[in-house]
Amino acid sequence: MPLAVGNRWDYRITYDDGRTAPVRLELDARESELTWSGRDGRIGCLWSKEDGIVSVQQQGSRVYLLWLPPANGAGWWTVTPDGQRVWCTVAGRETVTVPAGTFRDCVVVVMEEPGGRTEMRHWFAPGVGWVRYSWGPRGGRPWLVRELTAYELRPPEKYAPAKTKKTTTDQPQMNANERR
Numbered sequence: 001m002p003l004a005v006g007n008r009w010d011y012r013i014t015y016d017d018g019r020t021a022p023v024r025l026e027l028d029a030r031e032s033e034l035t036w037s038g039r040d041g042r043i044g045c046l047w048s049k050e051d052g053i054v055s056v057q058q059q060g061s062r063v064y065l066l067w068l069p070p071a072n073g074a075g076w077w078t079v080t081p082d083g084q085r086v087w088c089t090v091a092g093r094e095t096v097t098v099p100a101g102t103f104r105d106c107v108v109v110v111m112e113e114p115g116g117r118t119e120m121r122h123w124f125a126p127g128v129g130w131v132r133y134s135w136g137p138r139g140g141r142p143w144l145v146r147e148l149t150a151y152e153l154r155p156p157e158k159y160a161p162a163k164t165k166k167t168t169t170d171q172p173q174m175n176a177n178e179r180r
Contacts, residue, residue: 001054001066001129002153003036003047005029009129010150012099016136016143023146025130033159064088066124070107078111086111086120096123096132098147103131112138128153 008026015021027038027047035048046057054066064078067090075089091108103125111120116138123132128151136142 001047001049001124002127002156003027003049004154004156005036006152006154008152009148010100011146012149014145014147016141022149030157030159065122065130066107066109070109070124080111080120084113086113091121094123096125098131098149100131100148100150103128106131 005027008024011023011025013021013023023041025038025040025045027036029037031037031046034050035046037044037046039045040056040058043058048055048057049068052068053064054068055062055064057063059081061079061081061083063080064076065088067074067076070090072090072092075087077085078088079085088109088111091110093105094108095102095104096106097103103123106123106125109122109124111122112118118136119138120135121133122130125131128148131148133144133146134142135144
């Protein structure tokens with residue numbers, strides 16, 4: 001997932017009843033060397049690439065989306081924003097066609113609740129990031145599909161911590177011996 005201030009990804013969400021809605025994911029500030037803040041639609045989010053893990057934090061929950069470098073069959077636990085504990089697996093690589101184009105060698109991550117009947121699938125394209133997402137019954141027609149329609153990526157910037165301003169007062173400072 002290329003993370004840089006100004007990066008944006010536009011998506012179309014399609015619901016199982018045929019309704020669609022646009023949504024934009026945009027990074028608008030760099031919070032630290034490994035963390036960026038932005039918005040996913042109307043929801044604030046923090047994205048990070050820390051310890052080889054791409055994660056997003058929304059609504060107080062950090063979701064571990066992808067371990068780097070992705071290896072087929074690799075797995076890990078994470079918790080969704082609604083509190084569900086899910087098992088994530090790198091299920092392989094695929095070519096994916098979405099409105100924004102055709103992306104080869106996309107990493108497929110499948111998230112499943114233990115013993116559950118639903119799954120979430122994420123497709124990440126090299127150099128582009130999150131290009132497709134689906135949620136629905138395991139092996140069935142998804143209830144929701146999110147597909148990339150357009151994107152704009154900027155080159156990664158070097159991180160420079162914000163300089164803190166020194167505060168000064170207009171009053172001269174006195175030591176304890178000067179006070180009367």
